[in-house]
Amino acid sequence: MVAAMKRTLAEKVWDRHVVRRATGEPDLLYIDLHLIHEVTSPQAFEGLRLARRRVRRPDLTLATMDHNVPTTPATPVDDISLKQMEAMARNAREFGIRLYPMGAPEQGIVHVISPQLGLTEPGMTIVCGDSHTATHGAFGAIAFGIGTSEVEHVLATQTLWAGRPGTMAVTVEGALPRGVWAKDVILGIIARIGVSGGVGAVIEYRGSAIRGLSMEGRMTICNMSIEAGARAGMIAPDDVTFAYVEKRKHAPKGAEWERALDDWRALPTDAGAHHDREVRIDASKLRPYVSWGTNPAQTVTIDERVPDPDALEPALREAAGRALRYMDLTPGTPIRDIAVDAVFLGSCTNARIEDLRVAGDVVRGRRVRAGVRALVVPGSMLVKAQAEREGLDRLFRDAGFEWRDAGCSMCLGMNPDILGPGERCASTSNRNFEGRQGPGGRTHLVSPAVAAATAIAGHFALPEDLA
Amino acid sequence: MRAVQRVVGRALPLDRANVDTDQIIPAHWLKRIERTGYGAGLFEAWRRDPAFVMNDLRYAGASILIAGANFGSGSSREHAVWALDEAGFSAVIAPRLAEIFRANCLKSGLVPVELAADEVTKLLGLVHDDPRIEITIDVERRTVEAPGLRATFALDDHAHVRLLEGLDDIAVTLAHADEITAYEAQRAAWLPSLRD
Numbered sequence: 001m002v003a004a005m006k007r008t009l010a011e012k013v014w015d016r017h018v019v020r021r022a023t024g025e026p027d028l029l030y031i032d033l034h035l036i037h038e039v040t041s042p043q044a045f046e047g048l049r050l051a052r053r054r055v056r057r058p059d060l061t062l063a064t065m066d067h068n069v070p071t072t073p074a075t076p077v078d079d080i081s082l083k084q085m086e087a088m089a090r091n092a093r094e095f096g097i098r099l100y101p102m103g104a105p106e107q108g109i110v111h112v113i114s115p116q117l118g119l120t121e122p123g124m125t126i127v128c129g130d131s132h133t134a135t136h137g138a139f140g141a142i143a144f145g146i147g148t149s150e151v152e153h154v155l156a157t158q159t160l161w162a163g164r165p166g167t168m169a170v171t172v173e174g175a176l177p178r179g180v181w182a183k184d185v186i187l188g189i190i191a192r193i194g195v196s197g198g199v200g201a202v203i204e205y206r207g208s209a210i211r212g213l214s215m216e217g218r219m220t221i222c223n224m225s226i227e228a229g230a231r232a233g234m235i236a237p238d239d240v241t242f243a244y245v246e247k248r249k250h251a252p253k254g255a256e257w258e259r260a261l262d263d264w265r266a267l268p269t270d271a272g273a274h275h276d277r278e279v280r281i282d283a284s285k286l287r288p289y290v291s292w293g294t295n296p297a298q299t300v301t302i303d304e305r306v307p308d309p310d311a312l313e314p315a316l317r318e319a320a321g322r323a324l325r326y327m328d329l330t331p332g333t334p335i336r337d338i339a340v341d342a343v344f345l346g347s348c349t350n351a352r353i354e355d356l357r358v359a360g361d362v363v364r365g366r367r368v369r370a371g372v373r374a375l376v377v378p379g380s381m382l383v384k385a386q387a388e389r390e391g392l393d394r395l396f397r398d399a400g401f402e403w404r405d406a407g408c409s410m411c412l413g414m415n416p417d418i419l420g421p422g423e424r425c426a427s428t429s430n431r432n433f434e435g436r437q438g439p440g441g442r443t444h445l446v447s448p449a450v451a452a453a454t455a456i457a458g459h460f461a462l463p464e465d466l467a
Numbered sequence: 468m469r470a471v472q473r474v475v476g477r478a479l480p481l482d483r484a485n486v487d488t489d490q491i492i493p494a495h496w497l498k499r500i501e502r503t504g505y506g507a508g509l510f511e512a513w514r515r516d517p518a519f520v521m522n523d524l525r526y527a528g529a530s531i532l533i534a535g536a537n538f539g540s541g542s543s544r545e546h547a548v549w550a551l552d553e554a555g556f557s558a559v560i561a562p563r564l565a566e567i568f569r570a571n572c573l574k575s576g577l578v579p580v581e582l583a584a585d586e587v588t589k590l591l592g593l594v595h596d597d598p599r600i601e602i603t604i605d606v607e608r609r610t611v612e613a614p615g616l617r618a619t620f621a622l623d624d625h626a627h628v629r630l631l632e633g634l635d636d637i638a639v640t641l642a643h644a645d646e647i648t649a650y651e652a653q654r655a656a657w658l659p660s661l662r663d
Binding site for chain 1: 483484485487489490493494495499500502512544548563566623624625635640643646647650651660661
């Protein structure tokens with residue numbers, strides 16, 4: 001009986017949020033925090049209006065504008081984007097929801113600002129109409145993306161119908177080699193398990209290499225769980241987590257903080273609890289990764305060459321051939337020989353202060369290669385302000401980077417920051433799908449360190465490759 | 468949501484795995500504030516290729532999309548479902564649908580059908596051989612029938628009833644409002660609130 005009560009982190013967090021459980025139904029799950037942005041919410045609010053419904057818990061709902069905002073003050077907002085931003089402002093006002101709009105000091109990518117404000121805490125359920133909501137799992141929360149109808153459902157009921165997910169452990173043991181960052185760890189994991197490797201499960205990332213990461217590194221890992229097909233990704237909260245959360249704006253204070261800590265310390269997976277699946281990865285074997293194809297599992301290490309589709313297993317060949325045609329790459333080309341037109345340092349994956357510090361160190365005293373367009377788009381205006389206090393903006397500007405305001409920007413090409421057809425980009429974002437950064441654009445996923453070195457070299461490079 | 472008991476029609480064979488929602492509806496279409504106006508954006512980039520299967524007139528008017536595994540992966544955008552719906556599709560058949568996409572289908576009444584890989588391969592073959600064949604998806608019985616093929620698909624009872632009856636999901640949930648209120652009464656006081 002005792003053995004049956006041993007539970008994983010995901011199971012503990014899930015079970016404590018079940019409002020209703022009945023045979024033949026998914027669970028009715030309570031949502032502790034609902035994050036909203038301008039792109040996937042207008043139709044949800046319109047649905048509420050038509051049905052004369054209210055927002056059940058505006059106090060558990062936070063809105064910002066991130067997906068289509070321009071990232072330079074000089075850029076005019078197109079009429080359709082403006083309409084969407086105006087709708088967000090009107091809906092927030094009408095339904096009593098806190099909004100950090102364009103121009104607010106707290107504005108930024110929704111998955112960057114919530115942790116910064118202390119709204120993301122261990123043991124919570126967090127949803128957003130955005131698939132990278134898994135980012136918040138880094139705190140030991142269950143966090144996942146939903147569609148617009150579900151956004152409307154959460155607004156009206158503060159709950160969701162959802163089947164209890166399976167559990168999967170990805171254990172990364174050992175020391176990360178120098179120059180290997182959180183981004184390389186998650187790209188390495190996806191390369192190993194594939195874009196469907198996490199289907200149906202919440203992945204728990206664990207092991208000494210994960211415990212050794214900062215909260216920002218952990219967010220980078222959990223962020224890309226969806227790229228492995230997982231429902232969500234999580235990391236057990238520990239002292240690193242608590243130190244990050246403590247004293248932030250919305251963190252519990254005083255006696256409440258102590259009570260919260262007691263609760264959070266009971267969240268990690270029980271010894272002997274069972275995960276449905278486990279994958280073990282040797283951290284010492286990881287290297288900096290560069291994607292070559294059009295899905296996030298199509299990656300190799302920077303020391304390798306563009307693969308020959310015929311050398312891959314049969315099931316992967318056709319897609320690999322199509323990807324190489326789209327990417328205009330020739331099998332056998334060394335990754336370091338591939339020249340880029342653009343470098344994008346940004347997104348909810350890699351635009352936090354530590355990412356900017358790592359990249360800033362690489363570009364210090366150097367110049368972006370002539371002909372390469374290089375952008376830094378901080379994840380939030382708070383990140384931007386902190387970077388400017390540290391002088392990172394000077395480093396980037398002096399090197400020839402554009403220094404922008406916060407937003408999703410060139411990760412998904414909804415604002416004017418897009419690639420032209422055929423342009424090739426080293427990007428710290430999360431998706432290398434066809435056209436993701438602009439129609440016909442070609443995306444290679446990399447870490448901030450590789451992105452920075454690539455901007456200087458003009459082709460894929462590590463910081464130590466630079467003269 | 469509209470009720471759907473069955474889908475009968477011809478199919479479009481899209482024999483690719485991992486079709487992501489950026490392909491189904493590119494991001495620049497997501498700036499609209501309405502639920503309509505996405506049909507013309509469906510597979511916008513791929514449709515520029517004359518050889519793309521959607522440009523094959525033999526498949527014009529298809530109401531069932533048959534695709535490879537992991538269809539609808541990537542972004543959570545429900546606009547992908549709205550675009551398919553507007554372009555005349557009432558069901559998607561694949562060996563596996565990406566989870567958020569599948570959930571979005573169920574909210575809009577686009578029937579999500581997951582069949583075994585060999586069954587999908589067989590269906591694709593049938594449609595390639597004769598684009599005019601009629602496929603019947605019976606939601607009530609959870610079956611797919613085509614000439615020479617009969618298969619069953621999984622749909623939990625909860626989703627099944629909602630599809631068949633076209634229930635307003637939120638109204639169903641609000642019938643449990645007392646349970647939600649009771650849950651809220653015992654939530655920890657330290658949980659974050661925007662009122663703070």
